Amino acid sequence: MRFVFVVFVLISSSLSGCFGSEELFAEERGRPGGLALACLQDDRFEKMNIHFLYESGYDPEAMDLVKTRLSQVCDKPSGIKIVAREVNFNEDNTWSAVDVRDARWKHGDDAMGSSTLNWYFLFPKGTYNDDSVLGVAVDASTVAVFKDSIEESENFLGRPSAEEIERAVTVHEAGHLLGLVNLVYTSPIDHEDPDHPGHSSNEDSVMYWAIESSSIGNIFSGSIPDEFDNDDKSDLQGMASGELKCSYQLWS
Numbered sequence: 369m370r371f372v373f374v375v376f377v378l379i380s381s382s383l384s385g386c387f388g389s390e391e392l393f394a395e396e397r398g399r400p401g402g403l404a405l406a407c408l409q410d411d412r413f414e415k416m417n418i419h420f421l422y423e424s425g426y427d428p429e430a431m432d433l434v435k436t437r438l439s440q441v442c443d444k445p446s447g448i449k450i451v452a453r454e455v456n457f458n459e460d461n462t463w464s465a466v467d468v469r470d471a472r473w474k475h476g477d478d479a480m481g482s483s484t485l486n487w488y489f490l491f492p493k494g495t496y497n498d499d500s501v502l503g504v505a506v507d508a509s510t511v512a513v514f515k516d517s518i519e520e521s522e523n524f525l526g527r528p529s530a531e532e533i534e535r536a537v538t539v540h541e542a543g544h545l546l547g548l549v550n551l552v553y554t555s556p557i558d559h560e561d562p563d564h565p566g567h568s569s570n571e572d573s574v575m576y577w578a579i580e581s582s583s584i585g586n587i588f589s590g591s592i593p594d595e596f597d598n599d600d601k602s603d604l605q606g607m608a609s610g611e612l613k614c615s616y617q618l619w620s
């Protein structure tokens with residue numbers, strides 16, 4: 369499918385790091401949340417592939433967990449499939465949002481197949497240009513998780529462990545692709561953290577802001593959430609049913 373290029377700038381400067389805002393987005397690739405309904409509903413896409421592209425030695429920890437979490441909220445009667453592939457990204461070690469998008473569209477394909485929705489999770493070597501960021505969602509179908517930064521963010525007790533942090537970060541970024549929190553809709557529930565737009569104020573939600581921050585090891589000692597909380601789920605149900613109006617959708 370060919371797309372028309374329309375470029376726009378996200379105005380808000382408060383959305384640092386995690387959405388790769390303050391960057392130019394190509395409209396057809398959309399913004400995080402732009403393919404939320406494509407996942408939550410089955411109107412156009414009955415199947416979904418979750419692609420994990422990872423550098424050698426950077427095997428993702430949370431492939432099954434992401435599939436489980438998406439299966440719990442998305443309507444895909446023909447199933448959700450994991451597609452894992454080792455990739456040599458050939459990048460230097462610092463990634464911008466543009467680099468992540470370029471790498472995904474170089475090594476991956478369109479998000480929208482005939483009846484298949486494709487989301488991409490990249491696990492590159494190196495760090496984001498803001499190395500306090502453990503994961504980013506950069507367009508409607510692309511996220512990256514920075515395992516090198518996750519290793520660094522582990523506290524001296526190793527609780528939570530780097531593996532646990534990675535699982536939470538990966539689900540968190542999937543949550544942004546689903547539009548959480550308030551990225552493409554306005555929740556009737558007051559659960560967005562005013563100090564961290566796009567994130568939950570509930571530290572028991574995987575959408576809590578600190579989940580993707582390198583300060584996570586200082587904020588949590590012990591277990592961390594890797595699930596959406598009831599407010600997140602209520603938002604997703606409202607979007608899926610049409611009760612909540614969604615903006616910026618790429619296909620509906």
Ligand SMILES: [Zn+2]
Pocket residue numbers: 386540544566567577580
């Ligand atoms: Zn986030």
